[in-house]
Amino acid sequence: MKIAFSTSGNDLNAPLDMRFGRAAKFLVYDTETQAFTLVDNTQNMSAAQGAGIQAAQNVAAAGAQAVVSGHCGPKAFRMLSTANIKVYTSNAATVAEALSQFQAGALTELTAANVDGHWA
Amino acid sequence: MIIAVASGKGGTGKTTVAANLARVRGDVTLLDCDVEEPNVHLFISGEPQGEPEVVSLLVPEVDESRCDGCAACSNFCAFKALAVLDKRVLVFAEMCHGCGGCARVCPQDAIREVPKRMGVVETMGADGVTVVQGRLDVGVAMAPPLVRAVKAHIPKTGDAILDAPPGTSCPVVATLRETDFVVLVTEPTPFGLNDLKLAVEVVRELGLPFGVVVNRADSSDDRVATYCREASIPILAEIPDDRRVAEAYSRGELMVDALPEYRSLFEQLYTDIVRLLQNPLIAGVARASCPCFMGGTPMPRGALQGPHC
Known part of the structure; x- marks a missing residue:
């Protein structure tokens, strides 16, 4: 399966970005091939609104079945749920640490947004 | 003549200036465009004129039986109010600005626009001043369409004074558009100066004539005055830092009613605005x-x- 991690960097040692919608990019890791690709999300960093919605479209288009990030707001959660993408939160320092947490089954799946939206 | 009273910084005295200006002018419509927290009515109340007017925004509703998931609507929407995933459209009505573009571009004619209530416009009358205020519903985040609904009450003839929201964002721009003159209220503090500069950038971008009123003026900080002089911005009035003004305000009284010696300041302000509008130089x-x-x-x-x- 493919897992999308929010990050500001370019490899597994890069920091896990606590923000989902306004992360600079997503590292999409394929557990079968153990390879990853990077999905750019910078157009959302300065978006006036709707960053979470667009970011969810980006990870869905990348074929991810799971997202690991620090937080997930209501609109992004609704998008990801619709796309059948599971959302996990982690406070890991790096993508690699979050990945090992995920593979160890140490992350719990969100059943609702864990932060409020910025627009009510 | 339509005068808007605005400021970059909140709490500088926009409502004080707008309401006192309206009182000395009389026979004027005073529109409270700070629809997130209208407060003009605290100072000029009056008998409600008719029932509150409910204001709605037209937002998209998708007929899923007709939608083929082509994403023309979501590609068109600048505000991400529509998203398409797995050929299914999701509507985020709270993001919608009500332009109606999605319904027009839909090749399947699958979108119709339905009203979504966003707030009310209330009209009150008192001693020659007609007060019109917008009040956004709790939980609604987008003010500009309601600001425009308030401004629809600007009389075709006669004078109007608009009390703008604080800041420099969309609700302020919606308020200032199509006005004749902008009064920027500030205070002689570093915050007041910083936010005045931001507000000046906005009114210059809009191409509107404007001047500054310094509230709570004292002699301790002349940086606002220096900035205005160097930027060739007229200072129209200075309201002194007078404790009695604050006391009257805290009782919900207008300055010109509680302290009649300030009437001339606001009368002169009005006269000066008229004079400035006649002087292009x-x-x-x-x-x-x-x-x-x-x-x-x-x-x-x-x-x-x-x-x-």
Whole structure:
């Protein structure tokens, strides 16, 4: 399966970005091939609104079945749920640490947004 | 004449200036465009005139039986109010600005627009001043459409004074558009100066003539005055840092009612605005007599050359 991690960097040692919608990019890791690709999300960093919605479209288009990030707001959660993408939160320092947490089954799946939206 | 009272910083005295100006002027419509927290009514109350007018925004509703998931709507929407995933459209109505573009571009005719309530406009009358205020519903985040609904009550003839929301964002721009003159209220503090500069950038971008009122003026900080002088911005009035003004305010009284000696300050302010609008040579105050504004219809920027262009 493919897992999308929010990050500001370019490899597994890069920091896990606590923000989902306004992360600079997503590292999409394929557990079968153990390879990853990077999905750019910078157009959302300065978006006036709707960053979470667009970011969810980006990870869905990348074929991810799971997202690991620090937080997930209501609109992004609704998008990801619709796309059948599971959302996990982690406070890991790096993508690699979050990945090992995920593979160890140490992350719990969100059943609702864990932060409020910025627009009510 | 339509005068808007605005400020970059909140709490500088916009409502104080707008309400006192309206009181000394009389026979004027005072519109509270700070629809997130209207407060003019605390100072000029009056008998409600009719029932509150409910204001709604038209937002998209998708007929899933007709939608084929082509994403024309979500590609068109600048505000991400529609998203398409797995050929299914999700509507985020709270993001919608009500432009109606999605319904127009839908090739399947699968979108219809339905009203979504966003707030009310209330009208009150008191001693010659008609107060019109917008009140956004709790939980609604988008003010500009309601600001425009308030401004629809600007009389075709006669004078109007608009109390703008604080800041420099969309609700402020929605308030200032199509006005004749902007009064920027500030205070002689570093915050007041910083946010005044931001507000000046906005009114200059909008091409509106404007001047500054310094509230709570004292002699301790002259940086606002220095900035205005260097930027050729007229200081129209200075309201002194007078404890009695604050006391009257805290009782919900108008300054000119509680302290009649301030009447002349606001009468002079009004007179000066009228005078400035007749004088195209005063820097920053040129639109009204610029050729591009002849006949009262703004022309596209650069269509004719004048001091405002």
